[in-house]
Amino acid sequence: MTVPENRQFRLKARPTGRIERSHFDFATQPAPEPGPGQALVRVQYLSLDPTNRIWMSDMDQYMPPVAIGEVMRGGGIGVVMKSESDRYQVGDHVMGLTGWQDYCLADEGENAMAVLPANLPIPLSAMLGACGxxxxxxxxxxxxxxxxxxxxxxxxxxxxxxxxxxxxxxxxxxxxxxxxxxxxxxxxxxxxxxxxxxxxxxxxxxxxxxxxxxxxxxxxxxxxxxxxxxxxxxxxxxxxxxxxxxxxxxxxxxxxxxxxxxxxxxxxxxxxxxxxxxxxDFMDRFPAATQELATWYLEGRLKHQETVIDGLEQAPEAVNLLFDGGNRGKLVVRVSDD
Ligand SMILES: NC(=O)c1ccc[n+]([C@@H]2O[C@H](COP(=O)([O-])OP(=O)(O)OC[C@H]3O[C@@H](n4cnc5c(N)ncnc54)[C@H](OP(=O)(O)O)[C@@H]3O)[C@@H](O)[C@H]2O)c1
CATH class of the missing domain: 3.40.50.720 (NAD(P)-binding Rossmann-like Domain)
Incomplete structure (x- = not known):
């Protein structure tokens, strides 16, 4: 397989008000090679969240702020392209902190990504929204x-x-x-x-x-x-x-x-x-709660609404939709096809 290009948003400066494209470097480099216990993941959907704005700042917060020069932190869903880990099989859909980039590495251990069940009867993006x-x-x-x-x-x-x-x-x-x-x-x-x-x-x-x-x-x-x-x-x-x-x-x-x-x-x-x-705070109870949310969704009692923006390159401007009220339901960026 030829090494794909990986576009990444790296934080260049902390916003003082609205988020601008100029707060990021948008650089391209070869996708990383998975080492032992790792898998290469192609990002499909990025979750855009108000907390992205918090992570860009150095205010008192619940995780370390994103460091200047670091790939912007963000949740997402992707598909495993190559694996050196028993945890991940090629073709698995995985969910976790993918970052604002085309490709990321999934690790094992405490930072492992969640492997979604095969043939999920729920759209992938809903796993970032009402069922995620x-x-x-x-x-x-x-x-x-x-x-x-x-x-x-x-x-x-x-x-x-x-x-x-x-x-x-x-x-x-x-x-x-x-x-x-x-x-x-x-x-x-x-x-x-x-x-x-x-x-x-x-x-x-x-x-x-x-x-x-x-x-x-x-x-x-x-x-x-x-x-x-x-x-x-x-x-x-x-x-x-x-x-x-x-x-x-x-x-x-x-x-x-x-x-x-x-x-x-x-x-x-x-x-x-x-x-x-x-x-x-409730992480140990996620599996049972996810099951209940998914059941409500499949029964038609819980609707998932989303606003989808196409293209990783749109991410910085798109986060502002959350502050302008430009989204209805979950805001996601489609980075690549399902
Ligand atoms: N504690 C946690 O673990 C956790 C996890 C996820 C999210 N959150 C928090 O939950 C809240 C909602 O997040 P979300 O992801 O669901 O985003 P969201 O509600 O989909 O998007 C933000 C919405 O907030 C409204 N808004 C923005 N600025 C406003 C303002 N100045 N005054 C009134 N309304 C404003 C806008 O709707 P209108 O068009 O109605 O103005 C906008 O669509 C945020 O505060 C976020 O930080 C917390």
Missing amino acids: MTGLTAYFGLLEIGRPQVGETVLVSAAAGAVGSVVGQIAKIRGCRVVGIAGGEAKCRYLLDELGFDAAVDYKASDWREQLAAATPDGIDVNFENVGGEIMEAVMARMNLFGRMPLCGMISGYNSGEPMRADFSSILMRRIEVRGFIVS
Whole structure:
């Protein structure tokens, strides 16, 4: 086999606001040769996530920031092209941290990539979305930290996005009243008409605070927080006593470089239980949860929506869609064919 070319985005400078192409070197070199215990993987789909922006910065975070000169970190799915490991067979689909590049090496041990079952009845990209890390984030944040009860009101922000859309659907499966906050009428209609939410609040409308009040006449029992800032504060001010708040993300602050703040008075007065989490906190329970998400998906109870961008070269500009609201559901880059 001739050695294929491997295009890679390497971080050149840390963004101070929006992500620009100039923050990266886009270089080409020969794909690496797998050593003993390794496999060569051709990347098919890259997951674009708000956390990519966090990893590019040097803010306090849950993993080391991507070093200057390092290949940009990113989750993805690929196919094994060559293997020197018993763990990986040629043709296997694997999932893990592929990085923003055409080819990567899969290792064994604690950094091993997950091998997906053969003949999966689920599209590969959905394994990055509703049935993958995105779905798991929604699943554990909502069910473990939010602990929603039948008939309770669950509110989720960034509701038409990857995690938010799954949160709302799981809350419906669990018999809750579900309210989503999203930007624009079209996304709000999508929540109501296609995902079965009970109410939607368009935070880009001038009367969004009134919409929020009208959508939550009995207050809010669980706030699945994805956005932070003034939306979070307005939601917390409508929470019921002893409400639960899984703090999943605060995307409104990621580009600002400023500390992400919250008003603690609502937490005290309403005795809200706030818990931040990272999906990997629940890693030992991923297999059973993935099985449940996949079952819901195959039964038609959980929809996977995605926004697909073609071409690795688009990755830096495409991440900005997450901050502009340009995506619906999971944002992925198709790097090469299935
Ligand atoms: N803790 C974890 O383990 C974990 C894992 C995955 C994701 N997350 C977090 O979960 C959140 C959602 O991530 P995702 O991957 O599902 O992305 P996403 O929701 O698919 O995309 C981000 C969405 O956020 C909304 N948004 C962006 N800036 C906003 C702002 N200033 N105010 C209000 N809404 C804004 C946009 O929707 P609109 O069009 O509605 O504005 C955009 O489509 C993020 O905060 C992310 O960091 C956490």
